[in-house]
Amino acid sequence: xxxxxxxxxxxxxxxxxxxxxxxxxxxxxxxxxxxxxxxxxxxxxxxxxxxxxxxxxxxxxxxxxxxxxxxxxxxxxxxxxxxxxxxxxxxxxxxxxxxxxxxxxxxxxxxxxxxxxxxxxxxxxxxxxxxxxxxxxxxxxxxxxxxxxxxxxxxxxxxxxxxxxxxxxxxxxxxxxxxxxxxxxxxxxxxxxxxxxxxxxxxxxxxxxxxxxxxxxxxxxxxxxxxxxxxxxxxxxxxxxxxxxxxxxxxxxxxxxxxxxxxxxxxxxxxxxxxxxxxxxxxxxxxxxxxxxxxxxxxxxxxxxxxxxxxxxxxxx
Numbered sequence: 001x002x003x004x005x006x007x008x009x010x011x012x013x014x015x016x017x018x019x020x021x022x023x024x025x026x027x028x029x030x031x032x033x034x035x036x037x038x039x040x041x042x043x044x045x046x047x048x049x050x051x052x053x054x055x056x057x058x059x060x061x062x063x064x065x066x067x068x069x070x071x072x073x074x075x076x077x078x079x080x081x082x083x084x085x086x087x088x089x090x091x092x093x094x095x096x097x098x099x100x101x102x103x104x105x106x107x108x109x110x111x112x113x114x115x116x117x118x119x120x121x122x123x124x125x126x127x128x129x130x131x132x133x134x135x136x137x138x139x140x141x142x143x144x145x146x147x148x149x150x151x152x153x154x155x156x157x158x159x160x161x162x163x164x165x166x167x168x169x170x171x172x173x174x175x176x177x178x179x180x181x182x183x184x185x186x187x188x189x190x191x192x193x194x195x196x197x198x199x200x201x202x203x204x205x206x207x208x209x210x211x212x213x214x215x216x217x218x219x220x221x222x223x224x225x226x227x228x229x230x231x232x233x234x235x236x237x238x239x240x241x242x243x244x245x246x247x248x249x250x251x252x253x254x255x256x257x258x259x260x261x262x263x264x265x266x267x268x269x270x271x272x273x274x275x276x277x278x279x280x281x282x283x284x285x286x287x288x289x290x291x292x293x294x295x296x297x298x299x300x301x302x303x304x305x306x307x308x309x310x311x312x313x314x315x316x317x
Contacts, residue, residue: 022034022035022085022172022204022206022229023053023063023065023067023085023087024229024237024239024257025051025053025065025067025296026053026239026241026255026257026263026265026278026280026294026296027051027265027267027276027278027296027298028225028227028239028241029210029223029225029241029243030049030051030267030274030276030298030300031049031051031067031069031298031300032168032208033047033049033069033071033081033083033100034051034067034069034083034085035168035170035206035208035227036117036157036159036168036169036170036206036208037081037098037100037101037102037117037118037119037155037156037157037170038102038115038116038117038156038157038158038159038168038170039071039102039115039117039157039159039168040071040072040079040080040081040100040101040102040115040117041071041072041073041074041078041079041080041081041102041104041115042079042102042104042113042115042159042161043071043305044305045272045302045303045304045305046070046071046072046073046302046303046304046305047069047070047071047300047301047302047303048068048069048070048300048301048303049067049068049069049070049298049299049300049301050066050067050068050298050299050300051066051067051068051069051296051297051298051299052064052065052066052296052297052298053065053066053294053295053296053297054294054295054296055280055294056287056291056293056294057291057292057293057294057295058291058292059287059291060090061089061090061091062089062291063087063088063089064087064088064089065085065086065087065088066085066086067083067084067085067086068083068084069081069082069083069084070082071100071102072303072305073305073306077103077104077105078101078102078103078104079100079101079102079103079104079115080099080100080101080102081099081100081102082097082098082099082100083096083097083098083100083119084096084097084098085098091127091128092125092126092127092128093125093126094123094124094125094126095123095124096121096122096123096124097121097122098119098120098121098155099119099120099121100117100118100119101117101118101119102115102116102117102118102159103115103116103117111162111163112160112161112162113160113161113162114158114159114160115158115159115161116156116157116158117156117157117158117159117170118154118155118156118157119154119155119156119157120152120153120154121152121153121154121155122150122151122152123150123151123152123153123177123201124148124149124150125147125148125149125150125151126146126147126148127146127147127148128146128147151177151178151201152175152177153172153173153174153175153176153177153201154174154175155170155171155172155173155174156170156171156174157169157170157171157206158170163212164211164212164213165210165211165212166208166209166210166211167208167209168206168207168208168209169205169206169207169208170205170206171203171204171205171206172203172204172205172206173201173202173203173204174203175201176200176201176202176203177200177201178200178201202231202232202233202234203231203232204229204230204231204232204234205228205229205230205231206227206228206229206230207227207228207230208225208226208227208228209225209226210223210224210225210226211223211224219246219247220244220245220246221244221245221248222242222243222244222245223242223243223244223245224240224241224242225240225241225242225243226238226239226240226241227239227240236258237257237258237259238257238258239255239256239257239258240255240256240257241253241254241255241256241263241265242254242255243265248269249268249269250266250267250268250269251266251267251268252265252266252267253265253266255278257280259282260282260283260284260285261280261281261282261283261294262280262281262283263278263279263280263281264278264279265277265278265279265296267298272301272302272303272304273299273300273301273302274298274299274300274302275297275298275299275300276297276298276299276300277295277296277297277298278295278296278298279293279294279295279296280293280294280295280296281293281294
């Protein structure tokens with residue numbers, strides 16, 4: 001048991017010491033703005049999206065993440081938006097707030113567009129080792145220690161799209177902002193400081209591609225999507241998913257992530273509200289024996305857009 005707790009502590013320290021990429025969401029094809037700021041303003045409506053993910057249900061201290069995003073056109077070419085991200089991996093959590101701007105350029109008769117996006121962000125970290133989080137006789141350097149810090153960084157992206165095809169490329173943590181992590185150790189007598197050392201954001205690159213095919217009298221569509229995540233000195237993560245959509249309102253899909261995770265999802269639309277659910281299951285590795293899978297929910301509100309007729313868009317859901 002002591003080794004288990006020690007492992008959890010080491011993982012948490014590493015997560016803060018080398019802050020990871022954006023949270024992995026299985027329904028990335030719906031809330032795609034999370035991975036590319038250039039997507040802002042590319043829809044025929046103004047989407048307000050709430051997405052939440054509970055990973056490894058039944059595993060104490062498993063990661064929990066959620067995000068809220070909104071973006072809209074403000075004139076014929078420009079769009080703005082915002083994203084709030086939160087992730088909790090006990091005993092640490094992180095959150096960030098991004099402000100988005102994108103500029104859209106028509107390439108041919110307003111049927112294909114290329115957009116450029118940028119997103120400055122403020123990120124906040126906190127890690128807290130309380131007595132109940134630690135096994136008996138643990139290293140006193142961790143005893144009831146807490147740390148928090150905020151930093152600034154920037155992301156950018158490119159997005160090519162029409163009503164069937166989308167191609168995207170983005171770069172996160174372009175500044176690779178760094179900070180030292182002094183840990184305040186609280187005791188009855190006094191406070192003292194120690195440090196985990198110098199830490200930095202890791203630059204991440206996302207590449208996405210998707211295409212929508214009409215099938216069966218145009219009542220049905222099939223949409224394969226791929227998302228590649230390449231971090232500096234990190235192992236590449238590949239997400240692949242395919243959805244079958246009926247009358248643009250109801251869909252079901254299956255996906256695979258290169259960390260040996262399968263996902264099964266479905267969704268439906270009622271008026272201007274889209275609701276989706278995904279269940280993930282690890283198909284290899286020891287952790288598959290200690291949890292009941294990962295559950296992800298998403299709800300999207302389609303707010304009417306003033307400039308919704310000004311250009312095409314890729315997919316409406």
